[in-house]
Amino acid sequence: MKSIFVSLIAASALFVVGCGGNKAPETPKEEAAAPAAAPIDEANAATITGKVSFSGDKPVMRTIDMSANPACARAHAGAPPKSEEVVVNGNGTLRNVFVWIKAGVPDRQWPIPSTPVEIAQKGCMYGPHVIGVMANQDIKIVNDDPTNHNIHPLPKVNQEWNESQPPNGDPKLKKFAREEVMIPVKCNVHPWMRSYIGVVNHPFFAVTGDDGTFSIKGLPPGKYTIEAWHEKFGTKDVDITVGAKESKSQDFDFKG
Amino acid sequence: MSNVWLHRYAVLWSFCTLFLVVAGGLVTSNDAGLSVPDWPLSYGKLMPAMEGNIFYEHGHRMVATTVGLLTIGMVIWLLRAERRRWLRNLGWISLAAVVAQGVLGGMTVIFLLPKPVSIGHACLAQLFFSTTVAIALFTSESWQRGAQIVDDTGGPPLHWLALAAPACVFLQLALGASARHQAIGILPHVIGALLATGMVLWITVRIFMRHADHAALRGSALALLSVTFLQVFLGIAAYMSRVATADAPQPMPVMVGFTVAHVAVGALTMASSVVLAIQVFRHVRWPLAEMQTEGVVVPSA
Numbered sequence: 001m002k003s004i005f006v007s008l009i010a011a012s013a014l015f016v017v018g019c020g021g022n023k024a025p026e027t028p029k030e031e032a033a034a035p036a037a038a039p040i041d042e043a044n045a046a047t048i049t050g051k052v053s054f055s056g057d058k059p060v061m062r063t064i065d066m067s068a069n070p071a072c073a074r075a076h077a078g079a080p081p082k083s084e085e086v087v088v089n090g091n092g093t094l095r096n097v098f099v100w101i102k103a104g105v106p107d108r109q110w111p112i113p114s115t116p117v118e119i120a121q122k123g124c125m126y127g128p129h130v131i132g133v134m135a136n137q138d139i140k141i142v143n144d145d146p147t148n149h150n151i152h153p154l155p156k157v158n159q160e161w162n163e164s165q166p167p168n169g170d171p172k173l174k175k176f177a178r179e180e181v182m183i184p185v186k187c188n189v190h191p192w193m194r195s196y197i198g199v200v201n202h203p204f205f206a207v208t209g210d211d212g213t214f215s216i217k218g219l220p221p222g223k224y225t226i227e228a229w230h231e232k233f234g235t236k237d238v239d240i241t242v243g244a245k246e247s248k249s250q251d252f253d254f255k256g
Numbered sequence: 257m258s259n260v261w262l263h264r265y266a267v268l269w270s271f272c273t274l275f276l277v278v279a280g281g282l283v284t285s286n287d288a289g290l291s292v293p294d295w296p297l298s299y300g301k302l303m304p305a306m307e308g309n310i311f312y313e314h315g316h317r318m319v320a321t322t323v324g325l326l327t328i329g330m331v332i333w334l335l336r337a338e339r340r341r342w343l344r345n346l347g348w349i350s351l352a353a354v355v356a357q358g359v360l361g362g363m364t365v366i367f368l369l370p371k372p373v374s375i376g377h378a379c380l381a382q383l384f385f386s387t388t389v390a391i392a393l394f395t396s397e398s399w400q401r402g403a404q405i406v407d408d409t410g411g412p413p414l415h416w417l418a419l420a421a422p423a424c425v426f427l428q429l430a431l432g433a434s435a436r437h438q439a440i441g442i443l444p445h446v447i448g449a450l451l452a453t454g455m456v457l458w459i460t461v462r463i464f465m466r467h468a469d470h471a472a473l474r475g476s477a478l479a480l481l482s483v484t485f486l487q488v489f490l491g492i493a494a495y496m497s498r499v500a501t502a503d504a505p506q507p508m509p510v511m512v513g514f515t516v517a518h519v520a521v522g523a524l525t526m527a528s529s530v531v532l533a534i535q536v537f538r539h540v541r542w543p544l545a546e547m548q549t550e551g552v553v554v555p556s557a
Binding site: 062064065068069071072083085147148150152160161162163164166186188189190191192 | 286287288289290291292293294299304305307308309310311313368503504505506507
């Protein structure tokens with residue numbers, strides 16, 4: 001019996017050692033290198049603008065119960081926070097829709113902005129609810145709350161990670177190496193906290209705000225597939241062709 | 257000679273283990289599994305601020321530590337006071353199980369809830385609880401009073417049914433854990449419920465019809481049948497509450513309550529089926545032995 005016990009312990013230890021994580025380290029493979037970055041030809045660049053409408057019955061925004069964590073509840077004293085899953089603006093448009101060029105963008109290295117995109121944790125809510133970044137662009141994560149948070153992205157293509165961030169802790173700088181639309185992000189300490197990150201290989205994306213509009217500028221002339229993504233209503237794809245210096249409008253409509 | 261205090265300690269150990277199963281269920285249902293990103297410490301401390309879901313995850317670790325210590329205590333007590341070698345060995349097995357369970361729990365945190373590990377953690381919890389209940393039974397006064405042997409004729413042999421029942425219940429628990437950790441859909445768990453419930457009905461009805469005057473068999477069968485019916489009701493309630501609150505921005509108390517109760521009663525169902533199997537093997541004469549006493553030539557293996 002003693003030998004069985006020792007064997008069980010040894011087997012458990014081997015299992016731990018052998019289980020090297022659920023994904024390989026995120027070292028971008030030596031893929032066929034795209035041509036080097038070159039300045040965008042602004043003189044001939046095209047623009048796509050539009051708005052994302054919502055039709056149907058306006059959904060009720062669910063109230064979040066933060067009583068499990070008084071520090072969170074205090075931040076919303078008098079006005080309980082609402083879920084941002086579906087936010088219909090006053091003009092009937094939809095907020096937090098990620099719009100991006102899904103196909104047709106020339107295969108080249110696009111310059112990565114040196115400015116990080118910020119995600120704040122304030123009042124135990126993520127702000128903004130949806131962001132877009134380029135692959136390998138920094139994301140700055142800030143905790144403005146007097147409570148612990150953990151940041152836990154759930155990618156399928158990129159590396160998953162889970163890190164804590166104490167109250168008033170140093171900002172975290174993170175990046176994702178591969179294109180992935182979208183990556184859900186959650187805080188397991190506060191299960192209502194959820195946001196989404198769209199990671200794209202080029203700079204042609206936008207997120208709708210409180211007027212429901214978007215604008216994608218600097219596109220080379222060409223034929224593209226443009227996609228609008230919403231966390232509840234899914235995606236809509238449209239093919240669009242733009243010429244040099246052309247401005248085109250492309251609207252989307254999601255039904256509730 | 258029975259040791260009353262050893263038995264009471266074993267019962268306490270079993271209750272604490274059931275509480276641990278409840279604590280683990282609360283972690284999963286509240287999506288708190290990764291609210292503490294490090295292990296074995298929590299936020300680098302023995303006692304972090306118990307805010308938000310950290311309460312469930314660190315609370316689970318605290319209860320698990322207590323059960324681990326109780327298990328060590330049980331093994332020491334068995335080694336010192338118990339003459340039955342097989343029971344002392346069962347104590348060692350329970351210790352190995354609780355150590356493995358702790359390692360699996362740590363791996364779920366470190367490797368970000370890999371499904372096979374999470375499912376293994378859930379299944380081993382059920383087996384460990386059944387082991388504690390079995391040890392509580394073996395140390396009881398009623399067990400040491402001796403067996404009241406009865407015969408059971410006709411096929412299939414009651415012993416086979418007694419083995420098939422916990423096997424079906426365990427399969428059903430594994431399917432439930434797999435569905436809970438989103439490795440499979442809900443349909444296999446529903447089909448498994450039909451299989452497990454049918455198996456429980458088969459053996460319990462047979463015992464009620466043939467051995468209703470045998471207190472140990474009747475009591476064990478009644479306990480198994482009762483918790484199985486309760487479990488079916490809780491399974492339906494857990495599913496309906498999950499569907500009803502699917503759009504909620506966070507886990508809702510009604511869903512958490514029914515789901516955790518379903519997990520806990522699942523553990524009781526497993527333990528009850530194990531107890532019934534033990535009672536059948538203890539009190540019912542093997543058909544093989546009966547055939548031999550009647551002069552039937554039984555081919556050797």
